[in-house]
Amino acid sequence: MLEVLLARLKQGRRTLAYPAGEPTLPDRFRGLPIVDAAKCPEGCRDCADACPTNAITIDGAAVKLDLGRCLFCTDCTQACPEGAIRHTTDYRLATRHRDDLLLEGRTLKLAEALEEKSRRLFGRSLKLRQVSAAGCNACEADLNVLGPSFSTWGDSASSSSPRRAMPTASSSPAR
């Protein structure tokens, strides 16, 4: 018992400022990519050719990015001769619809908070059922720790039974 208490003292209290404050991100973090099409040389397709998942399409002077396909690797940013495409540290990437992940320019139609009625219904509790449909295990691993000690919503956010789960999260490659 004494050992448990000593360990408790040693491990201390650990928490993050988020969501009240901004999260601390590593300097190499690759968030929302942005394209400054004005810098693009005439007829250049280097970024689109370098992309391993064909997430970039070039339509005349416009560069379109499909974030549903983007792996956030560094191939396009390294291939660009003008530095026109780069990753920002904007971590907000969630959208409500698949189509909203198609990015042209700088804006991304972010997912909105639940409307008042649903929020009242769910209260402060959210039970999530996760369906793993050939995900890469990253989403799975992070959803797995949304237990009581990692709660984001005030209550345990994972459920092993679909009966007790309200929303369902599916992790899979983009279609």
Added chain:
Amino acid sequence: MLELERLANHTGDLGALAGDVGFLPTASYCGRLRGDFLNLTALLCGSRFGRGMVRPGGVAFDLEEGRRQQFLERLESASRDVANAVDLLWNSASVNARFEGTGTVSPETSVAWGSSGPRRGPAGWSGMCGMIFRPASSASPRSRFRRGRRETSLPARTCGGWKFRRSIAFIREQIASFPDGPVRANVGAIKPGHFVVTLVEGWRGEVCHTALTNDEGRFSRYKIVDPSFHNWTGLAMSLRDQQISDFPLCNKSFNLSYCGHDL
């Protein structure tokens, strides 16, 4: 990178095992500490899961001096806390009593089913990788797991045998001996009509990738056999004649991939 992944996952596993036997201190501490190792990976490449780091011909990012210092300091701090959390678990008599005799699989059964990784236990480190590469240094994956007693319990074998201090030492050794020069070489186009087999010791065990290319230098077939492929049967074997209440412990001990492949 792989060793960091191993550290993160085994720390998480220990926490999960602690949670399954109702020992909450280690469950909470390891849940957080697992994240510290993932964040170390993010320090190197910007992604907690190592995305974008490993590229054909090398890696995408270098480790400059300042980052190396920061990395080693944070590694030291995380390993101190893991030592504290893990010692707490193994020094608890009630935890040991619950683990004892749970999910035993004989070495013969493990070998017969081709189990790989730490779950294979006393029979040795997974067959093929060990046989082909015969790591000579003290830093081989095999040396980072204690050789268990015959038919030792599954939770003890999975994580008790994992010498995380050796894992930390291995990372330090590797970082100290990084060669100078570019981090990535130009590998050129894929050769047509080739057949390649690779074996890697992942954190769950042996991962085998097989690639076949066609006449145009494109992949015509890409096949992966991962530790989970073999070890799901190992999980079934570990539950023979056991109570259903032992399922969570055995399942967490294996911690297999539910979908897709271990990469």
